[in-house]
Amino acid sequence: MNIAVLLNMVPDLVEDLEIDASGTALDTQWMRYVLSESDEHALEQALLLKGRLGARVTVLALESGDAEEALFSSLAKGADEAVKITGVSPGHSKRALAATFKEALKNMPSDLILTGVYAIDDLDGHVAGLLAGMMGLPFVGVTRSVEPADGHVVVQKELPGGAAVEIEVGLPAVLGVLSAPQPPRYVPVAKIRETRKSRALVERVTAPVQPDGVTIRRLFKPEPAERATMLEGSPEEVARQIAALLRQRGLVR
Amino acid sequence: METGDLRGAASAAQVHPALLFDPHEDWRRAFDPCIQCGLCGGACPLAHAMDYTPRRAIHLAREGLLDRVLQSNTLWLCVSCYTCTARCPTGLKITDVLFPALRDAAINAGLQLPGEFKRALDNTYRYGNSLGEGPRKRLEWTKGAGVPVPVISQVRRRVEVLWLVECYPSYHLRNQVQAQAMARLLHAMGVDFAILGPEEHCVGDCERLAGERGLFESLVEYNTSLLDKYEYDVLVTGDPHAYNALTRIYPTITGRTYPIRHYVEFFARRLDALKPLLTHRIDARVTYHDNCCLGRMCGLYDAPRALLRAIPGVSLVEMAFSRENALCCGGGGGGMWLDGVIWQAAGERLSDRRIGHALATGADILAVSCPFETSRFEDSLKSTGHEGRMVVRDILELLDRSMQGGTPA
Amino acid sequence: MSATSRDVWIYVEHLRGTVAAHTYELLGKGREIAAGLGGRVVAVVLGEGARPLVATLGAADSVLCVDAPAFNPAVPEAGVAVLRALAEARAPRLVAFGATSVGMDLATLLSARLGLPLVVNCKDVRLEDGRVVAISQMCGGKLLAEVEIGGAAILTVLAGAFPVQPGMSDRTPPVEAIPLPTPLEGMSSKMRRLLEPEPGDVDITKAEVLVGVGRGIQRKENLALAEELAGLLGGTVCASRPVIDQGWLPLNRQVGKSGMVVRPKLYVALGISGAPEHVEGMKDSDLIIAINTDAKAPIFDVADYGAEADLLEVVPALVEELKAGCASAA
Numbered sequence: 001m002n003i004a005v006l007l008n009m010v011p012d013l014v015e016d017l018e019i020d021a022s023g024t025a026l027d028t029q030w031m032r033y034v035l036s037e038s039d040e041h042a043l044e045q046a047l048l049l050k051g052r053l054g055a056r057v058t059v060l061a062l063e064s065g066d067a068e069e070a071l072f073s074s075l076a077k078g079a080d081e082a083v084k085i086t087g088v089s090p091g092h093s094k095r096a097l098a099a100t101f102k103e104a105l106k107n108m109p110s111d112l113i114l115t116g117v118y119a120i121d122d123l124d125g126h127v128a129g130l131l132a133g134m135m136g137l138p139f140v141g142v143t144r145s146v147e148p149a150d151g152h153v154v155v156q157k158e159l160p161g162g163a164a165v166e167i168e169v170g171l172p173a174v175l176g177v178l179s180a181p182q183p184p185r186y187v188p189v190a191k192i193r194e195t196r197k198s199r200a201l202v203e204r205v206t207a208p209v210q211p212d213g214v215t216i217r218r219l220f221k222p223e224p225a226e227r228a229t230m231l232e233g234s235p236e237e238v239a240r241q242i243a244a245l246l247r248q249r250g251l252v253r
Numbered sequence: 254m255e256t257g258d259l260r261g262a263a264s265a266a267q268v269h270p271a272l273l274f275d276p277h278e279d280w281r282r283a284f285d286p287c288i289q290c291g292l293c294g295g296a297c298p299l300a301h302a303m304d305y306t307p308r309r310a311i312h313l314a315r316e317g318l319l320d321r322v323l324q325s326n327t328l329w330l331c332v333s334c335y336t337c338t339a340r341c342p343t344g345l346k347i348t349d350v351l352f353p354a355l356r357d358a359a360i361n362a363g364l365q366l367p368g369e370f371k372r373a374l375d376n377t378y379r380y381g382n383s384l385g386e387g388p389r390k391r392l393e394w395t396k397g398a399g400v401p402v403p404v405i406s407q408v409r410r411r412v413e414v415l416w417l418v419e420c421y422p423s424y425h426l427r428n429q430v431q432a433q434a435m436a437r438l439l440h441a442m443g444v445d446f447a448i449l450g451p452e453e454h455c456v457g458d459c460e461r462l463a464g465e466r467g468l469f470e471s472l473v474e475y476n477t478s479l480l481d482k483y484e485y486d487v488l489v490t491g492d493p494h495a496y497n498a499l500t501r502i503y504p505t506i507t508g509r510t511y512p513i514r515h516y517v518e519f520f521a522r523r524l525d526a527l528k529p530l531l532t533h534r535i536d537a538r539v540t541y542h543d544n545c546c547l548g549r550m551c552g553l554y555d556a557p558r559a560l561l562r563a564i565p566g567v568s569l570v571e572m573a574f575s576r577e578n579a580l581c582c583g584g585g586g587g588g589m590w591l592d593g594v595i596w597q598a599a600g601e602r603l604s605d606r607r608i609g610h611a612l613a614t615g616a617d618i619l620a621v622s623c624p625f626e627t628s629r630f631e632d633s634l635k636s637t638g639h640e641g642r643m644v645v646r647d648i649l650e651l652l653d654r655s656m657q658g659g660t661p662a
Numbered sequence: 663m664s665a666t667s668r669d670v671w672i673y674v675e676h677l678r679g680t681v682a683a684h685t686y687e688l689l690g691k692g693r694e695i696a697a698g699l700g701g702r703v704v705a706v707v708l709g710e711g712a713r714p715l716v717a718t719l720g721a722a723d724s725v726l727c728v729d730a731p732a733f734n735p736a737v738p739e740a741g742v743a744v745l746r747a748l749a750e751a752r753a754p755r756l757v758a759f760g761a762t763s764v765g766m767d768l769a770t771l772l773s774a775r776l777g778l779p780l781v782v783n784c785k786d787v788r789l790e791d792g793r794v795v796a797i798s799q800m801c802g803g804k805l806l807a808e809v810e811i812g813g814a815a816i817l818t819v820l821a822g823a824f825p826v827q828p829g830m831s832d833r834t835p836p837v838e839a840i841p842l843p844t845p846l847e848g849m850s851s852k853m854r855r856l857l858e859p860e861p862g863d864v865d866i867t868k869a870e871v872l873v874g875v876g877r878g879i880q881r882k883e884n885l886a887l888a889e890e891l892a893g894l895l896g897g898t899v900c901a902s903r904p905v906i907d908q909g910w911l912p913l914n915r916q917v918g919k920s921g922m923v924v925r926p927k928l929y930v931a932l933g934i935s936g937a938p939e940h941v942e943g944m945k946d947s948d949l950i951i952a953i954n955t956d957a958k959a960p961i962f963d964v965a966d967y968g969a970e971a972d973l974l975e976v977v978p979a980l981v982e983e984l985k986a987g988c989a990s991a992a
Contacts, residue, residue, distance in 0.1 A: 165857065
């Protein structure tokens with residue numbers, strides 16, 4: 001079985017985000033990028049399948065300093081090949097990113113394409129669903145487990161409140177992983193350093209993709225709330241105010 | 254201003270066999286001299302909760318049954334208090350070699366690691382601190398210091414003191430006030446000092462003890478080249494673990510020594526300049542907890558006491574198990590990242606036990622000199638139901654109060 | 663595809679015979695937008711057993727219902743096949759979904775299959791001179807993107823973005839019952855079964871509402887108060903480390919540095935001081951309400967709303983308020 005894992009680098013929120021002079025994009029001067037959390041789970045899911053079936057796992061990411069770290073780390077964890085995609089910068093659009101991955105996946109027959117869902121910078125959709133739509137492949141997102149079977153997989157898709165629906169999906173297919181059955185494995189730093197020295201990334205140049213999708217008219221930060229809005233009054237009055245808040249937000253009927 | 258990046262750093266450092274386990278050698282050979290006397294297990298404050306005591310772990314490792322130890326809880330219960338090392342009649346480096354080697358083996362065997370432990374290591378690798386805070390936020394605490402805190406990359410000249418603030422004092426709410434106090438003390442004494450700022454990374458002692466050998470090596474490389482960039486007379490730190498690593502471990506890897514002092518030594522040697530500034534009385538009975546790195550490992554028992562005695566009004570009382578016999582607070586060597594695991598196995602925190610010793614002295618103030626300890630002991634006062642019976646203060650906070658006035662509590 | 667109409671379609675999400683609260687938020691907002699566009703708001707309800715739900719959708723001008731055996735729209739292939747067929751025939755101007763695990767999959771796949779733009783995680787949607795403007799929340803709420811949409815588009819909307827009331831109505835809407843446009847048999851995704859969460863198997867990281875208790879709860883007996891509140895809110899009780907240490911709740915309820923990281927829609931912090939180790943585990947909750955007798959407790963720096971009060975007085979009063987509210991709604 002051939003599994004492709006698509007890696008998304010998203011803004012690292014550890015440092016404050018700044019908006020650039022144009023007011024429509026982030027100021028990247030101090031920004032760092034981190035692998036999207038659910039992509040780590042997607043890789044873990046792929047490695048678990050590799051462990052059980054001897055599948056071949058290829059990871060792909062768009063070229064960047066932070067992406068290289070993620071690619072080498074994936075190799076250190078056990079991925080068979082890591083591909084860095086050069087020649088493009090799709091900007092904020094996941095649609096354009098999905099189109100880029102689609103191009104990169106040409107001539108790379110995959111039984112399963114895994115990537116995470118809910119990247120923090122999703123604006124025009126998530127890569128998983130968009131890619132499946134563009135490639136005309138079956139798709140299920142928000143999976144919490146993937147069980148292999150003959151010529152298909154059985155996935156569990158999470159529903160609100162901890163319920164789930166079990167779906168049989170024919171291959172080839174695209175899956176949007178929310179979480180793997182076990183937490184992403186830790187890879188020791190020594191192993192990553194060794195991998196950087198001993199392995200090479202495969203480079204794949206892709207033709208630039210038309211950045212269709214939504215245009216950001218304005219990017220801004222919400223009003224910073226330094227402190228909680230304090231509710232005053234007797235315990236009964238406080239309770240009334242809280243109940244009103246909850247009703248207003250649809251958290252209670 | 255540079256923030257520094259550990260990744261892609263140069264290749265592995267030289268390893269001295271005595272204090273670090275060598276991944277290319279069979280580290281178990283270092284324990285051939287073990288006579289199985291059991292002093293280590295007898296002295297270990299958490300051995301009662303371990304599946305295998307240190308003695309048995311050494312025995313099993315030598316017998317080729319390492320797997321059994323790796324599957325046990327033993328390797329996650331060590332808080333690097335160094336008591337076993339201090340007691341071992343054969344001088345074996347149990348804390349520095351055995352436990353890090355066991356943890357390294359567990360990590361490499363792909364065993365599931367405790368969640369907070371993994372997170373701390375990931376954070377250190379990515380951001381240079383176990384708390385996962387951004388490098389630029391290292392300067393936040395300086396805003397409340399009330400005195401200028403120069404950053405050496407901006408000062409661009411030789412300084413007398415390059416102060417390694419380290420991670421908890423920079424980022425943790427309870428410890429930032431201690432960093433601010435130290436800045437005021439240095440300033441009042443006319444010391445020419447500067448800090449590293451956003452470039453500063455963890456010195457890595459706890460990461461070393463946690464068994465992440467590659468991470469520690471990359472921190473050593475990073476820190477050695479960082480320190481090489483600047484000129485200073487002495488390095489001063491408030492973090493006993495940083496002091497421990499720079500004093501005992503870094504030299505064995507790099508072959509160089511560092512002029513490193515913990516603040517207790519630095520201030521104690523300048524008591525002539527400091528004492529006149531301590532104008533306000535703190536009328537209280539004070540007891541001092543000897544932390545493991547300054548104490549058992551490095552023998553600094555008198556300096557902190559000298560500082561406390563210099564504060565007018567302070568009456569120093571010793572608690573049971575002091576100096577070489579002090580009971581660890583439980584935070585070292587990854588203990589801060591294994592709290593849940595240790596709690597589950599032992600049903601208590603070492604700091605809860607230790608606070609009992611402090612309370613028994615009848616002291617009003619428990620004085621400490623390690624950033625981990627303030628929160629740990631304050632928590633223990635609450636969880637043992639003794640909140641309000643005494644307060645926990647770092648020596649820096651007490652010196653600062655004596656200098657500025659205001660209530661210590 | 664035919665020329666775009668001016669209709670606003672609302673995807674009705676439902677589970678176990680109940681329509682999700684956010685659907686009513688969307689219906690209310692949808693009415694407003696549709697009126698501005700000069701079109702109608704149409705509720706689209708799909709799935710086996712969906713027909714009876716129509717009675718609650720009176721705020722819609724009309725309802726499209728596809729109720730067929732073995733049809734579960736939570737299977738993205740199936741849901742999108744039907745939505746696509748309907749949309750291609752009727753060309754809605756906007757199709758809005760809740761930003762949930764069901765809605766996000768349907769919206770994204772549909773957007774790709776129809777070739778229509780999509781904006782996710784909307785906090786607000788409004789009309790400006792006939793153009794739809796959406797505000798999307800990104801980066802854990804730290805960034806907002808204002809997006810203008812000229813033509814037809816798909817949106818997913820965050821729960822809690824709009825008030826529920828305008829979407830509720832006693833009217834009986836006109837219903838168009840439509841047979842399955844494409845057979846399920848040919849699809850490469852097949853629904854197997856619905857999995858319910860194990861009773862007693864508490865995973866606080868999946869809860870949408872959490873009531874957190876700290877030292878301020880004082881005694882184990884007082885936990886019952888928190889449980890009652892959690893029950894009324896459809897949530898679960900969790901705790902900071904000191905409460906777990908006492909053994910009053912099991913370890914799988916611990917929130918914080920040595921416990922779990924949670925991101926519920928609502929986190930009610932009762933008697934929790936807000937030490938960094940705890941805050942680390944819950945700071946990304948959508949709405950945080952804190953009750954603590956200490957006005958200086960650091961929890962108030964991270965909460966959205968707070969009260970300097972005794973939880974032992976406020977919680978019983980809140981429970982009464984919520985019960986009274988339910989009674990008047992019934």
